[in-house]
Amino acid sequence: MPPRHIAVLGGGLTGLSAAFHLVRRFPTTKLTLLEQKYQLGGWAQSERVEVRDDAGTPYSILLEAGPRTLRPNANSMLELIHLLGLKDSVIRIPKTAPAARRRFLHIPGTKGLTPLPSSIPSVLSSSLRSTFIEAFRNDFFRRGNRPDSDESLDSFMTRRFGESPARLLGSSLVHGIYAADSRLLSVRAAFPSLLDAEDRGNGSVIRGMLRASQKSEHETYDVGDIRALMEYTSVYSFRDGLSTITAALAECLKGHSHVRLQTGISLKSLNINTDGSFELSTSANETIRPTHVVSALPLPKLQAILPSAGSLTLPHLTHNPISSVKVVNFVFPSSTSFHPAGFGYLIPRPEGGYDVPGNPGILGTVFDSCALEAQDSPTSAFTNTLENNARPPIKVTMMLGGPYSRVLSEDVSFDSLLSHLSAHLQRVVPDPLHARMHHHKDCLPTPTPGHLTRMAELKEVLEGGPWQGRLEVIGAGVGGASVGDCVEAGRRVGRAWS
Numbered sequence: 401m402p403p404r405h406i407a408v409l410g411g412g413l414t415g416l417s418a419a420f421h422l423v424r425r426f427p428t429t430k431l432t433l434l435e436q437k438y439q440l441g442g443w444a445q446s447e448r449v450e451v452r453d454d455a456g457t458p459y460s461i462l463l464e465a466g467p468r469t470l471r472p473n474a475n476s477m478l479e480l481i482h483l484l485g486l487k488d489s490v491i492r493i494p495k496t497a498p499a500a501r502r503r504f505l506h507i508p509g510t511k512g513l514t515p516l517p518s519s520i521p522s523v524l525s526s527s528l529r530s531t532f533i534e535a536f537r538n539d540f541f542r543r544g545n546r547p548d549s550d551e552s553l554d555s556f557m558t559r560r561f562g563e564s565p566a567r568l569l570g571s572s573l574v575h576g577i578y579a580a581d582s583r584l585l586s587v588r589a590a591f592p593s594l595l596d597a598e599d600r601g602n603g604s605v606i607r608g609m610l611r612a613s614q615k616s617e618h619e620t621y622d623v624g625d626i627r628a629l630m631e632y633t634s635v636y637s638f639r640d641g642l643s644t645i646t647a648a649l650a651e652c653l654k655g656h657s658h659v660r661l662q663t664g665i666s667l668k669s670l671n672i673n674t675d676g677s678f679e680l681s682t683s684a685n686e687t688i689r690p691t692h693v694v695s696a697l698p699l700p701k702l703q704a705i706l707p708s709a710g711s712l713t714l715p716h717l718t719h720n721p722i723s724s725v726k727v728v729n730f731v732f733p734s735s736t737s738f739h740p741a742g743f744g745y746l747i748p749r750p751e752g753g754y755d756v757p758g759n760p761g762i763l764g765t766v767f768d769s770c771a772l773e774a775q776d777s778p779t780s781a782f783t784n785t786l787e788n789n790a791r792p793p794i795k796v797t798m799m800l801g802g803p804y805s806r807v808l809s810e811d812v813s814f815d816s817l818l819s820h821l822s823a824h825l826q827r828v829v830p831d832p833l834h835a836r837m838h839h840h841k842d843c844l845p846t847p848t849p850g851h852l853t854r855m856a857e858l859k860e861v862l863e864g865g866p867w868q869g870r871l872e873v874i875g876a877g878v879g880g881a882s883v884g885d886c887v888e889a890g891r892r893v894g895r896a897w898s
């Protein structure tokens with residue numbers, strides 16, 4: 401028997417993807433999605449602004465406050481693109497483009513940007529040569545030394561590659577993806593492919609990477625011709641940004657008469673009655689009694705709506721820290737080119753740690769226009785009057801905060817960020833045409849060592865007791881924070897309910 405009524409809590413990428421796939425799986429089941437904000441999409445927040453370049457031409461510029469680019473390896477996303485008919489909105493960045501091949505570090509205490517090698521031969525001419533040679537030497541000649549229990553990415557990299565590669569390369573990577581401290585992040589939860597490589601290489605990660613993975617995909621995805629479209633693609637986005645996906649999911653759900661999308665309504669409590677039925681109460685003083693529930697809320701938010709004692713408490717919901725960040729979008733005139741072509745740069749953890757007075761807490765900067773210029777164009781009335789080679793204004797995004805927690809409570813001025821940008825690039829940075837700062841509180845969970853075991857324990861509790869598998873808990877804090885992970889979790893939810 402299909403469920404009678406499913407409630408999906410949270411209208412971010414995970415909740416919307418869950419609702420979409422549940423409607424496909426249970427086409428006659430009533431479904432209610434509850435989202436506390438008026439806008440659906442969670443952290444996917446794309447916005448168009450009109451900016452006049454220095455010749456006075458108005459341009460429509462797409463800015464992202466949240467996710468901006470996706471890797472084509474997430475089949476669940478390719479499937480959504482196919483099923484929602486979004487193929488023509490996709491912008492692809494080929495593997496040969498500078499935005500795919502050129503990434504930089506700004507190493508505190510040094511001047512300018514240090515290019516990251518993009519191939520094995522380029523390691524030899526790189527100024528990071530000694531770091532990479534240290535990493536190769538350590539990993540090739542050290543015996544297998546994996547501990548019995550899960551460890552942090554920093555501990556993994558130090559164990560295999562050495563301290564300096566762990567700090568310079570590992571901490572930068574984690575700043576760019578999780579806005580977190582690599583010493584806190586579980587390698588097993590966040591980078592399982594590194595452990596797989598270590599297994600294949602009998603201890604050596606590099607040897608393992610050189611041996612092809614034997615793992616095969618058991619799931620089948622309805623991707624149409626999207627996988628072929630993504631061949632030779634490094635990353636991709638959409639002409640109107642990542643909100644294209646959430647807007648298309650919402651539109652699709654609105655087309656079903658038995659689906660109710662309730663926005664601007666926050667969940668206040670989740671209970672189970674003596675007859676086993678769920679009872680959800682909302683900020684609109686409504687009581688909803690679904691037979692099945694999917695929580696796609698951040699885990700501490702789920703904890704807040706559960707009773708604080710008794711059989712309905714759930715383990716581990718507040719175990720992991722959650723990073724907060726400031727995301728700053730700048731738009732500059734296109735007449736001055738002031739940064740190199742490439743994806744952008746990351747800044748590793750300073751040698752003295754995060755708590756250094758005067759450190760602005762910048763984690764990295766993305767040169768958005770290099771990858772995503774196709775999102776921007778003159779506003780329609782001006783399209784025909786422009787020279788063919790006219791370029792849209794240049795957009796750049798800085799991210800700060802995360803492990804630099806002190807920075808989050810301090811005011812940061814645009815001027816100070818621009819002078820840091822100028823120092824990092826060793827170039828004069830022009831006055832911006834537009835600047836916007838977003839304060840994202842508790843936006844990126846950091847799965848700490850032991851996360852997968854804790855989540856397995858949570859799942860076990862949900863399968864028994866009063867829950868009997870009728871509440872499923874998914875989202876960025878459970879199974880991975882990338883957009884692909886969130887969509888995949890939504891795709892898999894409720895499989896045991898038929």
Ligand SMILES: Cc1cc2nc3c(=O)[nH]c(=O)nc-3n(C[C@H](O)[C@H](O)[C@H](O)COP(=O)(O)OP(=O)(O)OC[C@H]3O[C@@H](n4cnc5c(N)ncnc54)[C@H](O)[C@@H]3O)c2cc1C
Nearest residue numbers: 410412413414436442443466467468666667876881882883
């Ligand atoms: C700045 C930033 C940049 C990122 N960049 C990338 C990227 O480039 N590529 C990539 O793959 N990933 C990226 N990510 C990660 C990815 O975007 C997120 O992990 C993902 O969007 C999380 O989706 P979610 O639905 O699980 O959570 P959320 O988006 O947090 O959704 C949860 C929803 O629940 C709602 N809610 C909370 N409490 C209640 C309540 N009581 N009642 C009702 N509703 C409630 C919230 O309002 C929210 O809409 C980025 C994330 C951030 C923050």
